[in-house]
Amino acid sequence: MDLPERVHVRTTINGQAQEFLVPPYMSLLDTIREIAGLTGTKEGCLDGNCGACTVDIDGRIVDSCLVLGAEVDGQSITTVEGLATKDGLHPLQQAFLEEAALQCGICTPGFLVASKGLLDNEPNPTEGRIRHWLAGNLCRCTGYDKIVRAVQKVAASS
Amino acid sequence: MVQTFDPKSDYKVVGTRPIRHDGLDKVTGRAIYGGDVKLPGLIWAEVLRSPHAHARIKSIDTSEAEKAPGVFAVATNADFPEPRSGEIDTGEDVVNFERDTKNILAKDKVLYKGHAVAAVAAIDRNTALEATKLIKVEYEPLPPVRNVDEAMADNATILLEDLVGDHLGEDVPHTNIARQFRHEFGDLDRGFAEADLVIEKTFTLQMVHQGYIEPHNATAIWDESGHVTAWSSTQGMFAVRDQTAGMLRIPESQVTVHPVEIGGGFGGKTKVYLAPVAAILSKKSNGRPVKMIMDRNAVFEASGPAPGGKIIVKMGVTNDGKITACASDLMYEAGAFPGSAVGAGAICIYGCYNIPNSRIDGFDIVVNKPKSAAYRAPGSPQAAFAIEQVVDEICDQKGWDKIQFRLDNASQEGTRRGDGVMFGKIGLIETLEATRDSDHWKSPLEPSTNGKLRGRGIASGYWMNGGNKSTVDLMLQDDGTVVMNEGSADIGGTRASIAMQAAEVLGLPAEDVHPFIPSTDSIGFTATTGGSRTTYATGYAAWEAANKLIAEMSNRAAVLWGIDASGVEFDAGKFSSSADPELSISFKDLAARIGDTGGPLSSTASVNLAAAGAGYAVNICDLEIDPETGKTDVIRYTAVQDVGKAVHPSYVEGQIQGGAAQGLGWALNEEYFISDDGSMANHTFLDYRMPTSLDLPMIECILVEVANPLHPFGVRGVGEVPLAPPLPAAANAVKDAIGKRMLDLPIKPGRILEALAE
Ligand code: FES
Ligand code: FES
Numbered sequence: 046m047d048l049p050e051r052v053h054v055r056t057t058i059n060g061q062a063q064e065f066l067v068p069p070y071m072s073l074l075d076t077i078r079e080i081a082g083l084t085g086t087k088e089g090c091l092d093g094n095c096g097a098c099t100v101d102i103d104g105r106i107v108d109s110c111l112v113l114g115a116e117v118d119g120q121s122i123t124t125v126e127g128l129a130t131k132d133g134l135h136p137l138q139q140a141f142l143e144e145a146a147l148q149c150g151i152c153t154p155g156f157l158v159a160s161k162g163l164l165d166n167e168p169n170p171t172e173g174r175i176r177h178w179l180a181g182n183l184c185r186c187t188g189y190d191k192i193v194r195a196v197q198k199v200a201a202s203s
Numbered sequence: 204m205v206q207t208f209d210p211k212s213d214y215k216v217v218g219t220r221p222i223r224h225d226g227l228d229k230v231t232g233r234a235i236y237g238g239d240v241k242l243p244g245l246i247w248a249e250v251l252r253s254p255h256a257h258a259r260i261k262s263i264d265t266s267e268a269e270k271a272p273g274v275f276a277v278a279t280n281a282d283f284p285e286p287r288s289g290e291i292d293t294g295e296d297v298v299n300f301e302r303d304t305k306n307i308l309a310k311d312k313v314l315y316k317g318h319a320v321a322a323v324a325a326i327d328r329n330t331a332l333e334a335t336k337l338i339k340v341e342y343e344p345l346p347p348v349r350n351v352d353e354a355m356a357d358n359a360t361i362l363l364e365d366l367v368g369d370h371l372g373e374d375v376p377h378t379n380i381a382r383q384f385r386h387e388f389g390d391l392d393r394g395f396a397e398a399d400l401v402i403e404k405t406f407t408l409q410m411v412h413q414g415y416i417e418p419h420n421a422t423a424i425w426d427e428s429g430h431v432t433a434w435s436s437t438q439g440m441f442a443v444r445d446q447t448a449g450m451l452r453i454p455e456s457q458v459t460v461h462p463v464e465i466g467g468g469f470g471g472k473t474k475v476y477l478a479p480v481a482a483i484l485s486k487k488s489n490g491r492p493v494k495m496i497m498d499r500n501a502v503f504e505a506s507g508p509a510p511g512g513k514i515i516v517k518m519g520v521t522n523d524g525k526i527t528a529c530a531s532d533l534m535y536e537a538g539a540f541p542g543s544a545v546g547a548g549a550i551c552i553y554g555c556y557n558i559p560n561s562r563i564d565g566f567d568i569v570v571n572k573p574k575s576a577a578y579r580a581p582g583s584p585q586a587a588f589a590i591e592q593v594v595d596e597i598c599d600q601k602g603w604d605k606i607q608f609r610l611d612n613a614s615q616e617g618t619r620r621g622d623g624v625m626f627g628k629i630g631l632i633e634t635l636e637a638t639r640d641s642d643h644w645k646s647p648l649e650p651s652t653n654g655k656l657r658g659r660g661i662a663s664g665y666w667m668n669g670g671n672k673s674t675v676d677l678m679l680q681d682d683g684t685v686v687m688n689e690g691s692a693d694i695g696g697t698r699a700s701i702a703m704q705a706a707e708v709l710g711l712p713a714e715d716v717h718p719f720i721p722s723t724d725s726i727g728f729t730a731t732t733g734g735s736r737t738t739y740a741t742g743y744a745a746w747e748a749a750n751k752l753i754a755e756m757s758n759r760a761a762v763l764w765g766i767d768a769s770g771v772e773f774d775a776g777k778f779s780s781s782a783d784p785e786l787s788i789s790f791k792d793l794a795a796r797i798g799d800t801g802g803p804l805s806s807t808a809s810v811n812l813a814a815a816g817a818g819y820a821v822n823i824c825d826l827e828i829d830p831e832t833g834k835t836d837v838i839r840y841t842a843v844q845d846v847g848k849a850v851h852p853s854y855v856e857g858q859i860q861g862g863a864a865q866g867l868g869w870a871l872n873e874e875y876f877i878s879d880d881g882s883m884a885n886h887t888f889l890d891y892r893m894p895t896s897l898d899l900p901m902i903e904c905i906l907v908e909v910a911n912p913l914h915p916f917g918v919r920g921v922g923e924v925p926l927a928p929p930l931p932a933a934a935n936a937v938k939d940a941i942g943k944r945m946l947d948l949p950i951k952p953g954r955i956l957e958a959l960a961e
Contacts, residue, residue: 070329084235087238090887090888094888095888138231141226145223150464183895188865189894191853
């Protein structure tokens with residue numbers, strides 16, 4: 046069988062420079078999961094309606110299933126695996142644990158990345174603002190109550 | 204014999220809120236879910252699905268797909284061995300392998316749009332998907348049966364030609380009604396004659412989906428020795444084992460299922476759709492591991508939603524507020540094959556009321572929609588939607604207090620349930636009283652200032668909860684911690700709630716019991732996480748295993764001290780001699796001496812609990828409606844529930860809040876919108892609109908603890924009953940807001956505008 050055409054991509058994922066050959070049709074989600082091997086970013090719908098695949102591209106919150114791997118050449122990506130540092134968990138990760146803001150946990154990587162995107166720019170959002178910002182991320186387990194509280198807790202302590 | 208307890212209410216670990224053991228992996232992206240499984244030589248499979256809701260399959264030609272570059276194998280229903288026919292008890296579930304194999308790969312007929320017809324394994328996912336398009340299927344389209352009315356019509360198109368219906372014990376061929384059953388007590392005619400007011404209403408409901416965010420997935424290897432190894436997102440790894448073995452007709456010992464994290468289930472991940480197909484494709488690909496992930500359209504169109512249907516409730520009451528009689532007909536859509544939740548719906552419909560004269564008729568009806576599956580308190584939310592609105596209507600017409608009426612007619616210990624079972628110790632009255640005393644109920648609804656219409660609704664709900672089989676193994680470590688193996692899938696914190704019960708007995712902090720869920724070959728049989736059974740039954744096994752471990756450790760302390768084991772006591776983390784106060788050793792110190800007192804220690808306990816303690820919930824819903832657009836916003840919500848004993852209150856609240864959110868979605872928005880051709884028109888999350896964070900307020904929870912005497916800590920299952928009251932609570936609030944009773948779900952803006960225009 047002929048090898049399909051590949052696109053050469055240089056990018057930074059969680060601070061590490063990376064280089065890939067990706068099929069032109071491959072989503073960024075699959076590129077991250079299957080080529081970079083980072084499976085923390087989840088697949089929920091593949092059509093931009095659940096937010097499980099949320100990543101940060103150069104400070105923008107994006108559904109990675111709606112972006113092609115080939116499009117991120119020269120850009121910098123942060124996934125859930127990039128939130129904790131060698132000094133420990135990101136305050137949002139800690140707050141999600143303490144506030145029981147996850148049940149099954151499949152939506153959690155997306156919510157963490159999206160929440161970080163909010164707090165990086167707006168350290169003190171109102172409850173309404175948090176709910177509005179996170180409306181692109183579906184959670185079917187929690188009813189959002191404890192997720193919103195976890196984000197509020199981090200906002201209050203910043 | 205059923206053992207009973209007189210649980211205390213104060214504990215050291217039970218009732219606290221430690222960080223869950225599996226939390227770190229889940230906030231760092233390290234946790235391995237089914238979709239994350241990677242194996243050497245892994246290939247992918249995709250499924251070709253029916254474009255028709257109902258059609259005869261005239262031929263399937265897979266030859267082009269088989270020849271396509273990168274393709275390893277193609278599977279159709281013909282690859283299954285001849286299935287065992289009839290209903291088979293796997294010890295887990297009663298299953299019909301003939302129908303189940305036809306459901307996961309169609310034979311002769313497709314019965315719903317999205318019905319799987321063939322599967323292709325290829326070098327990667329995209330190649331597999333492209334190759335499915337090379338399969339040629341010739342269909343003869345048939346008229347679709349889209350709802351229970353069409354299914355029950357005299358000249359109805361018949362879905363399953365070989366189905367013989369059981370109609371009140373009579374065999375009936377050529378029917379779409381797979382079963383009609385009846386529960387009847389007292390004298391219904393006399394009961395209605397005694398009533399001063401009789402209200403009868405007919406309700407219609409649409410299918411809804413559990414909406415778990417993680418799609419179904421499975422990875423399987425069928426190796427040269429004949430052994431199948433599978434990884435799958437499931438609520439029950441033993442169910443995957445038994446159903447895969449059953450469909451492939453190999454012994455259960457030839458199937459090993461490895462647990463993976465599960466991204467939500469709510470009942471929908473009790474069914475097996477992919478693992479047997481992946482196994483067949485693996486065998487045809489020389490034992491390569493084959494991975495499958497359903498796309499979201501397929502999850503909607505071809506997994507197991509909750510039944511829609513029609514419910515008629517007729518209730519009679521006297522002028523002094525007593526129910527005299529109630530008659531109900533529950534017509535539930537089973538989907539393409541028999542087996543809806545109508546049996547459970549019938550058990551639940553009168554769960555909150557003491558009704559002297561009653562009848563319930565249940566109908567299990569096949570229609571051209573996906574085969575329904577469990578969804579949180581399966582059958583009960585639909586039943587609650589109907590009966591709780593009839594109760595509300597009676598109170599409205601009579602001007603009665605809605606909590607007092609429920610208290611005056613409440614089920615309690617000794618009340619007969621609608622199907623004849625007598626209630627044990629239940630907490631409905633305490634739950635109603637806590638609702639009456641809540642800040643929410645005591646704060647009158649403020650009139651709106653923005654022209655919107657406000658209303659408040661209240662409703663109750665019931666779920667019987669489950670017991671069943673569970674196994675827990677404990678292994679004492681030299682450092683004084685304990686490893687705990689258990690067989691229950693952890694959907695939302697049960698590793699923690701089970702480990703905490705062991706820790707309570709062992710006198711350890713929760714963090715010192717390390718929970719693991721090993722494969723089906725490494726732990727005793729444990730039934731599926733469902734029926735709100737896990738914290739109750741697997742927790743019970745943990746309690747028993749921990750007591751055994753303490754007994755063994757007491758023996759070792761006796762060896763150490765040269766005394767009789769009967770003289771060793773254990774309290775507050777210390778073993779001591781009852782005769783000699785000088786002889787005392789901590790749990791940790793004794794653990795360090797286990798090696799020289801006889802070798803490593805472990806304990807195991809298996810339970811099979813016939814009964815569970817029932818769950819009750821009462822919800823209050825305040826909402827406001829925009830009369831211009833018909834849009835409804837919930838502005839305050841309180842859920843009150845008897846939880847027996849909350850082992851980890853945060854996760855109990857989480858269950859309640861999640862149930863309320865799902866219930867409000869079901870009430871106000873969610874439905875399978877079925878087109879004329881029988882297909883689901885809204886099979887994406889964009890069009891099947893589940894509540895987002897923006898659609899909901901905080902959900903206030905009030906945990907009532909009426910200890911369950913069947914459990915050492917008084918635990919009751921908590922996960923399912925939260926979904927029963929929200930549908931009617933929202934409907935009753937809409938009635939309060941607009942003065943019109945909404946009998947059809949969902950109560951969407953268009954329906955509200957129509958009601959306002961009347
Ligand atoms: S997988 Fe990308 S939004 Fe759902
Ligand atoms: S925790 Fe399960 S979907 Fe959010």
